Amino acid sequence: MAQNLRFRNPELAHSIAEKIKTVAPKKGQVKICHVCGTHEWTITHYGLRSLLPENVEVIAGPGCPVCIVPAAEIDEAVQLAQKGIVMTCFGDVLRVPGSQSSLLEAKAAGAEVRIVYAVSDAVEMAKREPEKEFVFSAVGFETTAPITAVEALGDLPKNFSFLVSHRLIPPAMELLLGVGDLQIDGFIAPGHVSAIIGLKPYELFTRVYRMPTVVAGFEPNDVLMSIYMILKQVSESDAVLENEYSRVVKPEGNVKALEMMKRAFTVTAGNWRGIGRLPDSALQLRESLARYDARLKYGVHVEQGKDILLGCECHLVIIGKIKPKECPMFMKACTPAKPVGACMVSSEGTCRVWAKNVAVQG
Numbered sequence: 001m002a003q004n005l006r007f008r009n010p011e012l013a014h015s016i017a018e019k020i021k022t023v024a025p026k027k028g029q030v031k032i033c034h035v036c037g038t039h040e041w042t043i044t045h046y047g048l049r050s051l052l053p054e055n056v057e058v059i060a061g062p063g064c065p066v067c068i069v070p071a072a073e074i075d076e077a078v079q080l081a082q083k084g085i086v087m088t089c090f091g092d093v094l095r096v097p098g099s100q101s102s103l104l105e106a107k108a109a110g111a112e113v114r115i116v117y118a119v120s121d122a123v124e125m126a127k128r129e130p131e132k133e134f135v136f137s138a139v140g141f142e143t144t145a146p147i148t149a150v151e152a153l154g155d156l157p158k159n160f161s162f163l164v165s166h167r168l169i170p171p172a173m174e175l176l177l178g179v180g181d182l183q184i185d186g187f188i189a190p191g192h193v194s195a196i197i198g199l200k201p202y203e204l205f206t207r208v209y210r211m212p213t214v215v216a217g218f219e220p221n222d223v224l225m226s227i228y229m230i231l232k233q234v235s236e237s238d239a240v241l242e243n244e245y246s247r248v249v250k251p252e253g254n255v256k257a258l259e260m261m262k263r264a265f266t267v268t269a270g271n272w273r274g275i276g277r278l279p280d281s282a283l284q285l286r287e288s289l290a291r292y293d294a295r296l297k298y299g300v301h302v303e304q305g306k307d308i309l310l311g312c313e314c315h316l317v318i319i320g321k322i323k324p325k326e327c328p329m330f331m332k333a334c335t336p337a338k339p340v341g342a343c344m345v346s347s348e349g350t351c352r353v354w355a356k357n358v359a360v361q362g
Contacts, residue, residue: 008221009221013220017052017224019228020052020056020228021053024235027055029057030185031058031185032230034061034187034216035176039188039191039223040350041347041348042222044357056227062318065348068273069093069342072305073163074099074103074305075302077135080163080298083300086114086134087103088122088137089113089114090116090137091115092346095339098305103137112132122136133161135160136161137165141166141168145265145283146254149257149261149264153263153264161293162285167281170197172275173202174209175275184211185234186230187230188216188226190215191222194243194253195245195248196254198249198254199241199251200251205239213230213240214226215244226244267282268280268282269281273307274319313341314327314343317350324350324351324355330355334351336352
């Protein structure tokens with residue numbers, strides 16, 4: 001059972017669960033894919049899968065922005081730190097494995113690596129310490145990219161630059177539809193990302209791929225309702241784009257944030273851990289802001305990183321082909337205290353989420 005349904009309005013949750021049973025197919029398997037680490041946390045923490053019919057499965061796609069950073073870009077950050085540059089990053093980036101080491105290991109070896117809560121914190125450090133060079137590891141999807149853009153377009157000190165690892169969600173969703181033997185019958189689109197980009201980028205999935213797609217919020221009842229909405233479409237052989245999270249997500253998205261992103265970045269191809277290179281899926285600073293691009297400023301570049309570690313199947317977890325417990329290392333050689341794969345590092349990583357809620361996985 002769900003974890004005692006310890007959330008607001010459990011009566012509504014049970015009501016939605018009953019409605020789900022009425023529209024779920026009596027035969028055959030339905031697989032719904034989400035691409036959001038927070039959605040996976042909600043689903044797993046509250047045991048929502050236990051409320052679903054046995055033939056309805058929710059699988060986790062590449063929704064953790066830290067997990068999908070390729071090893072080569074972690075290697076770049078480590079190289080910069082080893083050059084004597086102060087590397088600043090969010091806490092969950094610190095332990096993400098590169099090809100040989102992480103930023104945490106570089107810090108243990110004497111490199112100056114500092115955790116910040118916001119990019120503005122890193123900028124302030126650079127202003128206070130002009131004798132040092134600072135780089136911020138800019139990781140995240142469309143949710144955090146506007147914050148990087150605001151700082152990049154602002155009054156930055158000369159000793160500050162960005163190592164940009166921002167990625168865009170819709171190209172990864174499209175890629176999943178082409179993965180062999182990966183069944184997907186509907187998408188739950190991420191609420192945070194959708195609050196920025198709006199609804200239009202998802203129209204491709206319903207129009208071209210006939211894939212039911214619902215933007216969902218993050219409370220348990222939001223997720224349950226999105227599952228119901230997708231199953232209702234499946235039962236009616238329909239494929240439309242619906243917005244369950246209309247209290248936050250507007251059709252046009254956050255116009256100001258999109259404008260700032262457009263001014264600061266161009267869209268380019270980018271590598272994703274566990275997926276490979278995707279066209280039009282990454283952001284890089286515009287030529288007018290090249291002086292703040294750490295790769296150009298310091299001539300750092302790693303041609304090929306080592307994303308897949310022997311025995312670790314994080315790459316298959318990232319694309320939803322296996323569950324964490326199907327990886328031979330899960331909660332054995334790979335634990336939250338000593339992660340091997342990137343999926344076990346961040347609080348939004350699927351393996352980390354499952355590890356922290358293993359009792360409800362069955």
